[in-house]
Amino acid sequence: MNKNELKYIQSFAQKKHWTEESVYLIEGPKMLEEALGANCILKKIYATQDWLASNGPDQVEIEEVDALMLSRLSQLHTANQVLALVEKKPAQKVNYANRLSLVLDGIQDPGNLGTIIRTADWFGIDHIIVSEDTASVYNPKVIQSTMGSCFRVQVQVENMEQVFIENKLPVIGTLLSGNSIYETVIPLTGFLIIGNESKGIRTTIQSYITHPVAIPKFGAAESLNAAVATGIVLSKWKMQ
Amino acid sequence: MNKNELKYIQSFAQKKHWTEESVYLIEGPKMLEEALGANCILKKIYATQDWLASNGPDQVEIEEVDALMLSRLSQLHTANQVLALVEKKPAQKVNYANRLSLVLDGIQDPGNLGTIIRTADWFGIDHIIVSEDTASVYNPKVIQSTMGSCFRVQVQVENMEQVFIENKLPVIGTLLSGNSIYETVIPLTGFLIIGNESKGIRTTIQSYITHPVAIPKFGAAESLNAAVATGIVLSKWKMQ
Numbered sequence: 001m002n003k004n005e006l007k008y009i010q011s012f013a014q015k016k017h018w019t020e021e022s023v024y025l026i027e028g029p030k031m032l033e034e035a036l037g038a039n040c041i042l043k044k045i046y047a048t049q050d051w052l053a054s055n056g057p058d059q060v061e062i063e064e065v066d067a068l069m070l071s072r073l074s075q076l077h078t079a080n081q082v083l084a085l086v087e088k089k090p091a092q093k094v095n096y097a098n099r100l101s102l103v104l105d106g107i108q109d110p111g112n113l114g115t116i117i118r119t120a121d122w123f124g125i126d127h128i129i130v131s132e133d134t135a136s137v138y139n140p141k142v143i144q145s146t147m148g149s150c151f152r153v154q155v156q157v158e159n160m161e162q163v164f165i166e167n168k169l170p171v172i173g174t175l176l177s178g179n180s181i182y183e184t185v186i187p188l189t190g191f192l193i194i195g196n197e198s199k200g201i202r203t204t205i206q207s208y209i210t211h212p213v214a215i216p217k218f219g220a221a222e223s224l225n226a227a228v229a230t231g232i233v234l235s236k237w238k239m240q
Numbered sequence: 241m242n243k244n245e246l247k248y249i250q251s252f253a254q255k256k257h258w259t260e261e262s263v264y265l266i267e268g269p270k271m272l273e274e275a276l277g278a279n280c281i282l283k284k285i286y287a288t289q290d291w292l293a294s295n296g297p298d299q300v301e302i303e304e305v306d307a308l309m310l311s312r313l314s315q316l317h318t319a320n321q322v323l324a325l326v327e328k329k330p331a332q333k334v335n336y337a338n339r340l341s342l343v344l345d346g347i348q349d350p351g352n353l354g355t356i357i358r359t360a361d362w363f364g365i366d367h368i369i370v371s372e373d374t375a376s377v378y379n380p381k382v383i384q385s386t387m388g389s390c391f392r393v394q395v396q397v398e399n400m401e402q403v404f405i406e407n408k409l410p411v412i413g414t415l416l417s418g419n420s421i422y423e424t425v426i427p428l429t430g431f432l433i434i435g436n437e438s439k440g441i442r443t444t445i446q447s448y449i450t451h452p453v454a455i456p457k458f459g460a461a462e463s464l465n466a467a468v469a470t471g472i473v474l475s476k477w478k479m480q
Contacts, residue, residue, distance in 0.1 A: 115465045119461075122457055124458035148462065182478075216478075219360075219364035224359060228359050235472040235476070
């Protein structure tokens with residue numbers, strides 16, 4: 001492998017490459033399997049002999065690398081057999097009226113974002129709108145922590161206010177003053193806003209909420225983790 | 241500050257100190273506030289002038305340090321005004337019969353463990369049993385990610401099987417073959433087992449489950465994050 005290619009792969013650790021490049025980096029046999037299963041277009045695979053012995057998708061450029069080179073290419077603590085560059089899917093126009101879309105308002109932590117995407121996928125949600133200041137879905141830490149859900153859930157940066165104005169649909173948001181999720185009916189379609197880990201939903205966005213809800217607290221924790229809160233609200237949404 | 245003391249504080253990055261020492265490390269104004277609010281005994285505080293200007297608990301040894309020294313003492317990416325050594329609380333005998341206790345079977349990720357403790361605290365659970373191979377609650381990463389809930393929730397390493405045998409109480413566990421949480425009554429008291437992130441509940445422990453439950457899947461994610469699953473089951477437990 002030449003030096004430029006090595007440097008290029010390593011550059012996916014850097015923020016600017018997540019937006020500028022048309023591809024993103026995935027790692028490990030499980031992620032490769034999920035990407036191929038979801039009909040993602042792989043631009044190139046870098047794999048050790050181990051992985052290649054039992055895998056070898058057609059029509060993808062594959063380069064065999066040794067363990068040392070793989071660890072140099074990898075962003076993981078322990079490189080795991082294979083990594084690949086995957087083409088970003090073009091944004092699909094979605095019909096907001098017949099689904100519940102998540103709206104992430106400033107989720108900062110990559111692990112949280114990944115876990116929220118995975119949780120959405122579990123509950124059958126396939127579209128997520130993110131504010132510009134939310135972590136990038138193409139951050140390798142986010143991609144890896146989705147455990148493959150990133151291939152099935154479309155995540156799109158949008159102007160939240162514009163989306164709410166253009167689509168006159170129910171907007172659910174968790175607010176301290178909201179109605180207990182256990183005592184209210186959560187609309188089946190529309191938007192569910194998840195706020196920033198420490199600041200919650202920003203004031204300018206709160207005014208668009210048509211259905212303020214709250215997860216009642218029975219103990220003393222000051223707040224719930226954003227992904228946990230997402231799971232609890234979506235569970236109630238599905239079970240009602 | 242002498243070199244030995246500096247080294248000692250830094251040693252809390254190491255696993256063996258989490259079990260061997262009678263104190264653990266906490267960082268940041270918020271954690272200090274929560275620790276003092278929960279009547280924890282602080283052995284020593286190291287703080288910058290900033291923090292000391294508006295804080296200064298009585299009867300605690302306090303050492304002023306400059307920003308550079310704080311960053312050398314700190315385990316955080318960005319040191320945050322203050323850190324302290326807190327005395328571990330002695331294990332309290334609990335009456336398992338009149339509460340729901342969580343049982344964590346091999347939770348590996350410090351962030352997951354911290355988030356589970358925080359989620360338990362939200363739902364009013366004050367006792368958690370952890371298997372020996374669960375991450376240490378005294379790992380600074382766990383402590384920080386509980387956001388103060390570690391001061392209110394007692395976390396105790398126990399032999400899970402022995403606890404189940406000695407206390408003939410309902411044992412709830414999430415299993416793929418379990419009954420939908422939406423269609424079953426979750427016992428109000430007893431034990432709720434949360435399994436390892438990738439392996440779930442180990443086979444030898446599964447046989448103690450009296451109430452197998454499952455969170456139905458509506459999409460395609462292979463699994464839910466352990467903390468998200470904990471939140472969903474506890475939410476159902478509280479709202480039924």
